[in-house]
Amino acid sequence: MDLHADNLSVTLANRHVISDIGFKIKPGVLVGVLGPNGAGKSTLMRALNGQLSVKGDIRFGEHDLAVIGPAARARLVAYLPQQRTIGWRLTVRDLVALGRLPWRAFGQRASARDEAAIERAMEMADIASLSPRIATELSGGEQARVLMARAIAQETPLLIADEPASGLDAAHQIMLMRSLKGLAAEGKTVLVSLHDLTLAARWCDEVMLLNEGNLAALGSPETVLSDENLARIYGVTAHRAQDGNGLIIAPVGLTETAPTS
Amino acid sequence: MKLCMSLILLVFVLFVVSLLVGPAELRVEDSIAGLFAGGSEAAAIIMREIRLPRALLGLAIGMSLGLSGAVLQGFLRNPLAEPGVIGVSSMAALGAVLVFYSGLAGSSLYALPAGALIGALLAILVLLAIAARQGSTLTLILAGVALSSLAGALTALVLNLSPNPFASYEIIFWLLGSLKDRSMEHVALALPLMAAGWFLIALSARAIDALSLGEEAASSLGISMSLTRFLIVAGVALCVGAATAVTGTIGFIGLVIPHLIRPLTNRMPSSLLLPAGLGGAALLLAADIAARIVLPAGELNVGVLTALIGAPFFLWLVVRARREML
């Protein structure tokens, strides 16, 4: 199913946070959503998940995500908010199991399929060993992985994750990206907002670069994360290199002219 | 569900004890005969018209308060949320007092729940508006304190202004509730409303689980926030409104019980609901038994006892909540 946005605008408190964005993403693609602070990454992701009222069209396959009901949407779109909230002293496993809520009728017990999805999601987020631990007693990075696993367990064709890599150590950042790539390889559409340019460049199939609510560029990491775009939008100069697995982009300094904001 | 079974057993035992305690000092066999055998002897009247409604109300109102506390805590992700603490009960009392003592509805008992429901509803809507804008635990509690003090003062004012000199004696009842001398009329009045409240609260079980992850994640899990808000606002208003209408303000049950019971569950908000309801019933029945035993003739207001247990507990929670967020 294609994810298709047309003339998409979001206005929050009389400010255009997203103005007139349009794009089309094929299934099986891992998309990195990039852009400086305040570019509209989180707003776009919330809008795609129906958390905000929008102008324009958002379609996922034949489904109109702007009008779809919450129960039906929850079986199509999984969303990991940037804000990491864990309300009670729940075990890791119970938290991940919440991802199966959309697939269970009221009062129904977890099915074998639910159990399998929970186990798999915990494997992918490398938290299987934390299963009986109390989530609120874990480190920030571990909590981030638990919440990611919750979204993965939802097993939806579209997964939207807002900064899942922040707070993760280097190894777990790579593990996270590998898992997301694996999900995309299964034919899911995965949108993930990132700050790390190298992570985006090496793992994402496509990169969506946002700037002040506009879509500045969408395409392969090589074309989108060009020196020119980095200078114009981030206001940085970067050192770049290439190895057998892809691009390495390390921001090293600021450009002479401040970024256009 | 070993926990629920043992709680049910506890509630049953306390219910029976509640039926056996009273100033008339009936023998156990007379009490049982009075309850089940027919006749119009004193024992039958005492059991059926005085003690049975009292025990039924203790059970149902304790259940309502326990459930309301559990669901509010789950919904607001706030371990201090409780209908009494956040002022819903006092607003319900104010509503009941305004409608009843003004004589707007004659001297009909139906004026009580009508007014109490409106009061409870208003309080919850105001608090949710405040809590929604500023999610902090403290904001809600402070707003609740303001609301309770205002409602308490206005309740006293309305009762003082009543042309009936006896009305002002009833301030204590409204501020610190009592189950004394209630009748089957009160049961018929309050029980259907409370049962409707239980039903609505039960329907919100999935939503409060999902809300452990915050509103956005919950909504992405297919929870309709507006529906959830309706279920919980209406459910709690029905429970607390109906309960307060017939027994005045009984505080802290919805605070103490979820905290005692939560460690015995997997801490998932939905799995706390039924045990918290049963625990609330057990606590109120026990407190009401104690209220009759401590001062047999004059009889203590049961709200005094729940406050004596609950207020220090609340303080302890406030101190602890600073150190660890639950």
Place this chain on the structure above:
Amino acid sequence: MPKRRKCLPCLSGLALLAGALLVAPVSAAPKRVMSLNLCTDQLAMTLAGPDQLVSVSFLAREPGLSMLHEEARSYPANHGLAEEVFLENPDLVVTGTYSLHNTTALLKRLGFHVEEFSFAQTLETIPGEVRRMGALIGQEKRAQAIADDFTRELETIAAGQCGKDPTMIAYDQNGIASGRGTLADSVMQAAGFANLAADMGVIGVAPFPLEQVIAAHPDVISIGAPQKAPTLGEFVTRHPAIGALPDTRIGAFVPEASLSCGIPSVIEAVRALAALRTEIAPCHGNAAQ
């Protein structure tokens, strides 16, 4: 019970003696009398001559408290304030012992002639109080006549009773009963009822558990008349458990306000209850024993 009855004559004798000692012979009857207390109001209104009473308390106009509330409207009302007394400058101020302590002390210091009435909560002292008021305001003859009528009627009522006294409880808002030492208790006894609360050891006006009312199963439950402004306490006297008692008479049998003061009009309460007793336990023409 008989023991207490035996003691009553000596009590009333004491009251008489006290009255005689307190009321020193007054040379001239006071022309301007002011009453500051609901009970002295009613006593004074009953006895005073035309234009002798300058004002009565505002409570005397309350139908729920005062038997003479209509008559009270023809007098100016005071609120028991020392300033009001000072402006009016009466020859005699009558008031109750238990009300307006400070006012009474102040008025005495200002040199007013203040007479206090203690209104003991029993019928036996009433003739003495009537005579004392009569002596104070120079209406001794009228007072004597009223006191004699009162005593005679009590005797007549007592003579008309036969058989065992039916039991009764005066049950009020919130489950409050009148026990020993209350005017209601005295009235119940005079009307030939056994006061259940007093017999169960209640002293004064005190809470009485509903369950015990049911368990004791009295012949009569006397409750207050329903008020215009509702209270929850009223629902206790209307509790279905009370209604379920077989053969128990429940109702507002005592005329409103008749029990609020120990004055001659309390005889109306005795009369009403005596009539009820005759209905419950008629003498069937047998002579009283």
